[in-house]
Amino acid sequence: MSADGQPQRPVPLILLIGSVFVTVTVVEVLVGNLDRHWLVSGLFLIGEFVAGVVIAVAVWTFVMTRRS
Numbered sequence: 549m550s551a552d553g554q555p556q557r558p559v560p561l562i563l564l565i566g567s568v569f570v571t572v573t574v575v576e577v578l579v580g581n582l583d584r585h586w587l588v589s590g591l592f593l594i595g596e597f598v599a600g601v602v603i604a605v606a607v608w609t610f611v612m613t614r615r616s
Contacts, residue, residue: 566601569599570597
């Protein structure tokens, strides 16, 4: 909680985790030379970013509840 009683937003953590998932997927597609259709690759990127966001929110919530 911030000084004015508003909950803090976990935006930096979400962006960090999400960007790691996206970077890993891009490297898999480009370096691994995988035969994926671009639409499927885009869906994998979005799916891994969403997974990163979900994990980040879960970790942030766990950390904030442990502090209280």
